[in-house]
Every structure is written in structure tokens, then in C-alpha cells.
Amino acid sequence: MVSERSLAVLRAIVQDYVASREPVGSKSIVERHAFGVSAATIRNDMALLEEEELIAAPHTSSGRIPTDKGYRVFVDQLTDIRPMSAAQRQAIETFLGESSDLDELLARTVRLIAQLTNQLAVVQYPSFGSARVRHVELVSLAPDRVLCILISDSGQVEQRLAELEQPVDEQTLGALRSRLNEIAGGRSMAEAAEALSGEIDNVDPHHAAMLHTLAVTLAEQARVQRQDRLVVAGAANLVRTEQDFAGSILGVIEAIEEQVVLLRLFGEMATDEHAVTVRIGRENASFGLGETSVVSSAFAIPGRDISRLGIVGPTRMDYSNSMAAVRAVARYLSRTLGES
Structure with missing residues (x-):
């Protein structure tokens, strides 16, 4: 059983070793800390700490340093975490x-x-393991360039540019937006990524390539959000x-x-x-x-x-x-x- 004074000696060893990187001896503890006892008494406390494997001697005839177990006891006893100024x-x-x-x-x-x-x-x-897709928005930046915007129910916005193989007009873009919201809206990020990466049914053949490009882009965005x-x-x-x-x-x-x-x-x-x-x-x-x-x-x-x-x-x-x-x-x- 380690006494209160022995724990105080352990704290002194940890603090001095952290500050100096040098093994700590009984004489230096007496000089630096106000224990009010002799170096011989401190040596007895250190012997008890060593028996409990809380400190160890890195070299023969050297001072002592904390072990992992000693640091653990020190941290567990650390009730005075200094608050930030x-x-x-x-x-x-x-x-x-x-x-x-x-x-x-x-x-x-x-x-x-x-x-x-x-x-x-x-x-x-x-x-975003628990987040869901609130809305998908598509913004035309050029006839063949669309900004894909994925908005989660927590308000996070992920944007990515998609390059299309053919121009797209606003009417078609609106139809694609609606279709992508049907696929991804309300799903978790993982579910949305899977749905957008799979086969999409009931697609106008003229728009299939564009829809695929946009869906793959949005799927990547969903994966990034939950990564x-x-x-x-x-x-x-x-x-x-x-x-x-x-x-x-x-x-x-x-x-x-x-x-x-x-x-x-x-x-x-x-x-x-x-x-x-x-x-x-x-x-x-x-x-x-x-x-x-x-x-x-x-x-x-x-x-x-x-x-x-x-x-x-x-x-x-x-x-x-x-x-x-x-x-x-x-x-x-x-x-x-x-x-x-």
C-alpha cells in the first residue's frame, strides 16, 4: 500500500523528470520540495515506489524515473489540472x-x-455518419459545366464541379436535379453514395450520360462527407x-x-x-x-x-x-x- 507521502514523492519525481529529463534522486527531492523529512526517509519512500513498479532505475547507482504504471498513477491522482489563464x-x-x-x-x-x-x-x-441528404442542387456555370451541391440535414455544404460531355439547358438540368433528389434525398450519406453509384432506372436515354456523370460526382461528395x-x-x-x-x-x-x-x-x-x-x-x-x-x-x-x-x-x-x-x-x- 502506497502512503500519501509516497504518492507525493512520486508526483515530485514525475514533475522533476518531466522538467529535466534527468533521473531524480532523494537528495534533489529534499532540496527542491518541502517534505520536511530527511533524504533517508525519501529513499525509503522511493524503495516502496520501486517495489510497486511505479519508478525504476535506468542505470546502476542513478536516480529514478517514472514507469508507465507510475505515470498512470500520477495522472489518475491528478486532480489539479491547471486551468488555462x-x-x-x-x-x-x-x-x-x-x-x-x-x-x-x-x-x-x-x-x-x-x-x-x-x-x-x-x-x-x-x-457525417448520422447525417442525411437534405437537398441536391445543380448550378450551370457553362453549357457543359455544372456545379454539384450536396446539402446535409445538419447544414453542411459540399460542392464539386462536373464536366459534361455535351451541353445541358436549364430545363434538362431541372429534370436531372429532380431525379437526383428523388434518388438521394432523405438517405444517409452511405445510402446516398450507394444509390447514386448504382444503376438508375427510368432514365431518358438522351440524358443518361449526363445523369451518370452528375450522380457519380455526388456519390463522391457523399463519401467525402462521411469519411x-x-x-x-x-x-x-x-x-x-x-x-x-x-x-x-x-x-x-x-x-x-x-x-x-x-x-x-x-x-x-x-x-x-x-x-x-x-x-x-x-x-x-x-x-x-x-x-x-x-x-x-x-x-x-x-x-x-x-x-x-x-x-x-x-x-x-x-x-x-x-x-x-x-x-x-x-x-x-x-x-x-x-x-x-
């Missing part, structure tokens, strides 16, 4: 508030999180921490580039919109990220599935600051996008 919150709102659309907002979000935490930042693009993908920034931060990894960080970078890995990991993490979830070291081993920690939180947009944002970095990270930054940005996104 008023100035930091204002900076978040100002920087993200300048975004003109969702794409720019998410691009700014990952850049901001990377700057706030000095880690690699990841945002899951909100998907799971990530926005990533701050890879240089990960490279700068390379010495925190026992081997090469290439495996970590490859796992991150293989976006399906992080998407699967995010899928296993809690989806409570207001919670911050942390997975540490070996808890991520099955994803090829056994030397990393992942800090994430969820955000939601009406009409879409819950998405996640977070950071990926070495287990030696400032968890309190990282959790506060991730939580603050996730809450801002949920609040802002919920109002839009």
Missing part, C-alpha cells in the same frame, strides 16, 4: 475565431494545440523529443501517418464530451505506440458523430498542461460549432 483562453478564442470555415478552423486547431503543448497534435475530422480522416500538426515537436524514445521514432511516425491506427485508438477512448482521456505507454502497444502517451478529449457538432482531438508524444510529458490545453480547445470547439 484568462489570457490563454482569450488567445484561443481570438486565434480560432478568425477561421472562415470548418476546414480552416480545424487546421488552426491543430496548430494551436501543437503550440500550447509542444507535442504532435491531432484532430479527427467530424464525420474518417485526421488533421495533424506539430511533427517537428515529436522529432525534438526523439531522445525520449528507446529506439527510432520512425515506427511512431509511420503509425501516425497510417491514420487508421489513430482512428482505431480514438475509437476505443471514452467519448464523454467533457472528459479528458489519457492512454500511457504500454496501454497503446497494440497500436504500435507503446512508447507514447495520447491525451484526448471529444467535441461534438450537431448532426455529426462525436469527434476527438488530442496530442501524441513521449510518456515524459507535462500531463497537467497538456490535459488543460486539450480540454480547453475541445470545449471551445463544442461551444462554437454547437452555436453555428
Whole structure:
């Protein structure tokens, strides 16, 4: 059983090791922290922590560093996540508030999180797994060029240009618009993509080629809207921490580039919109990220599935600051996008 003082010693070791990257000894703990006990007493506490596999000696006669289990206990005991200051919150709102659309907002979000935490930042693009097609609009830009507009029931608009093999007049375009709305309207994005990609019955042979081109274009738009993908920034931060990894960080970078890995990991993490979830070291081993920690939180947009944002970095990270930054940005996104 680890005593309260031993837990306090563990917190001191984690904080000092994160700050210095140097193993922490009993003498330095006595000098830096006001425990009011001797170095010998601190050594006894450290021995108990080592027996519980919460700290370990990386070298003979060295200080101690936290283990994955030690970081887990530290995070679970972390009740004092430092809130962002008023100035930091204002900076978040100002920087993200300048975004003109969702794409720019998410691009700014990952850049901001990377700057706030000095880690690699990841945002899951909100998907439309539960969204449905509200309306299909076709706009003639030239006799043989049509802008296909797919509008979801959550208000998202996806536009794409279609090049036709022959000119189309407004009357024909109106008939094609009506037919495409019959096919896709009210369906989920997945259902609409499938219906638009299949054979379409009762088509005027003179319009078949045009209808096919427009249907294929709209099907691609529907697939894009429901596609799971990530926005990533701050890879240089990960490279700068390379010495925190026992081997090469290439495996970590490859796992991150293989976006399906992080998407699967995010899928296993809690989806409570207001919670911050942390997975540490070996808890991520099955994803090829056994030397990393992942800090994430969820955000939601009406009409879409819950998405996640977070950071990926070495287990030696400032968890309190990282959790506060991730939580603050996730809450801002949920609040802002919920109002839009």
C-alpha cells in the first residue's frame, strides 16, 4: 500500500523528470520540495515506489524515473489540472475565431494545440455518419459545366464541379436535379453514395450520360462527407523529443501517418464530451505506440458523430498542461460549432 507521502514523492519525481529529463534522486527531492523529512526517509519512500513498479532505475547507482504504471498513477491522482489563464483562453478564442470555415478552423486547431503543448497534435475530422441528404442542387456555370451541391440535414455544404460531355439547358438540368433528389434525398450519406453509384432506372436515354456523370460526382461528395480522416500538426515537436524514445521514432511516425491506427485508438477512448482521456505507454502497444502517451478529449457538432482531438508524444510529458490545453480547445470547439 502506497502512503500519501509516497504518492507525493512520486508526483515530485514525475514533475522533476518531466522538467529535466534527468533521473531524480532523494537528495534533489529534499532540496527542491518541502517534505520536511530527511533524504533517508525519501529513499525509503522511493524503495516502496520501486517495489510497486511505479519508478525504476535506468542505470546502476542513478536516480529514478517514472514507469508507465507510475505515470498512470500520477495522472489518475491528478486532480489539479491547471486551468488555462484568462489570457490563454482569450488567445484561443481570438486565434480560432478568425477561421472562415470548418476546414480552416480545424487546421488552426491543430496548430494551436501543437503550440500550447509542444507535442504532435491531432484532430479527427467530424464525420457525417448520422447525417442525411437534405437537398441536391445543380448550378450551370457553362453549357457543359455544372456545379454539384450536396446539402446535409445538419447544414453542411459540399460542392464539386462536373464536366459534361455535351451541353445541358436549364430545363434538362431541372429534370436531372429532380431525379437526383428523388434518388438521394432523405438517405444517409452511405445510402446516398450507394444509390447514386448504382444503376438508375427510368432514365431518358438522351440524358443518361449526363445523369451518370452528375450522380457519380455526388456519390463522391457523399463519401467525402462521411469519411474518417485526421488533421495533424506539430511533427517537428515529436522529432525534438526523439531522445525520449528507446529506439527510432520512425515506427511512431509511420503509425501516425497510417491514420487508421489513430482512428482505431480514438475509437476505443471514452467519448464523454467533457472528459479528458489519457492512454500511457504500454496501454497503446497494440497500436504500435507503446512508447507514447495520447491525451484526448471529444467535441461534438450537431448532426455529426462525436469527434476527438488530442496530442501524441513521449510518456515524459507535462500531463497537467497538456490535459488543460486539450480540454480547453475541445470545449471551445463544442461551444462554437454547437452555436453555428
